[in-house]
Amino acid sequence: MTLRLVYRFGCLLLGWLRLLARSSAAKDVEILVLRHQLSVLQRSIPKPVFTRGDRAVIAALVRLLSKRHRTTLPLAITPRTVLRWHAKLVARKWTYPPRRPGRPAKPEALRALVLRLARENDTWGYRRIHGELLSLGWKVAASTVWEILKEAGVEPAPQRADRSWARFLTAQAHGILAVDVLHVDTVFLRRLFVLFFIEHGSRRVHIAGVTRNVTADWAVQQARNLLLSMEETRTAGIRYLVRDNAGYFTEAFDAVFTAVGTRVVPILPGAPRMNAIAERWVASCRREATDRILITGERHLRLVIHAYAAHHNEHRPHRSLGQRCPDGVGTPEPPAADDQSRVIRRDRLGGLIHEYTQVA
Structure with missing residues (x-):
């Protein structure tokens, strides 16, 4: 034990004597390196992590030491570590930004x-x-x-695939045509009748005629006039005709439509809801036009009913059509309004009905 202690003290004494031979600058550099390593080890527990500043400082200080002192100094890094840091710097400088492999993004x-x-x-x-x-x-x-x-x-x-009832009924509506008669009492207490047809799919109304007395022959002739005025494609698309059981809707009237491949569907007695689309138009026409005007005669009623039908087809919005009018379903949407947009008003029926249009 005594010899071992003497040997250890002898080694320490020789190390101290060797330090006396070194310059003060070398000692100062070594102290700085050891202190910086100690600071890195103290803040990096359990594994030391060198930041970019740490790497730069240690690499610069180690370069000031001699080769012999670098080999004897207990450093936390090796020459291979410094070379790896330098390789990363070179790779970062000459490496281009990463790009996604494969095809470009879809527009x-x-x-x-x-x-x-x-x-x-x-x-x-x-x-x-x-x-x-x-x-x-x-x-x-x-x-x-x-x-x-x-x-x-x-x-x-x-x-x-949408198999809901709403989608099914919407698809069926494009092939259904309904017919009904609207009666209006004039200011002289005479009753006039308006025969009209309405398409379920587009909600477009066709005024067939106005008369004082609806007869079977007159109804048949008005049905023929309607089919002649409609386009062939629209006529061929009519699969069903919904009508009530009035006496003027005879077999001859039905034959006009069956000749073009249309099936006539009479509603049940006392069930006006089976012809709800036509009944709804009758209510709208009364509420917005005929009940607000004193009709003087057949000619006056014809002017009023055709004006309201034009308003209904060309301007009046419908919820079932996405707030579009029947004639505007296939047209482009109007431009978005801004502070510079102007809105003008167009009157029908002497100002009873107002229509608004956006102008540039």
Whole structure:
């Protein structure tokens, strides 16, 4: 034990004597390196973490030490560590910003159009939508359409089909035509009759005629005039005719429509709700026009009823049509209003009905 202690003291004495031979500058650099390492170890528990400033300071101080002193000094880093730091700096300088691999991002306009086609056509699959896009000038692959639908969570065509009653009745309405008679009492207490037809799908009203006495022959002739005035495509689309059981709706009247492939559906006695669309138009016409005007005669009623029908078809909004008028369903939406927009008024029936239009 005594010899071991003598040996340890001898080694320490030789180390102290060797320090006397070193310059004060080398001692100061070594002290700075050791102090900086100690500060890093104190704030980094359990593993030391060197910041960019730490790396720069230690690398600069170690460079001031001689090679012999660097090998004997207990450093927390090795030459390989310094070389690794330098390699990272070189890589950071000459490495370009990372770019996403693969195809470029899809245009937002294309994504919106694909989702719109899928939403408005629930029976269209991605192949059908792809074909429609090609006809619209979009040069994309079918897989791109499939990816857009998948990312948006849109189910395939058979699963996303809308089978609700509202969708079913809306689809059936485009092939239904209703007929009814509106009666108006004049100021001289004479009753006049208005025969009209209304399309369930578009809510468009057709005024067939005005008369003092509705007869079977007159009703048949008005039905023929209606079919002649309508376009062939619209006539061919009429699948059902809804009418009441009045005496002037005879077999000859029904034959006019059955000749073009239309099935006549008479309503049940005492059930006016089976012809609700026509009854609703009668109520609107009375409330907005005929009940607010004193009708003097047949000619006057004809002018009033045609003016109101034109208002109904060309301007009056309908909730079932998305607040659009029957003639404006297929037209572009009006421009968005701003502070510079002007609104003008157009009067019908001598100012009884007001229509408003936006002008530039």
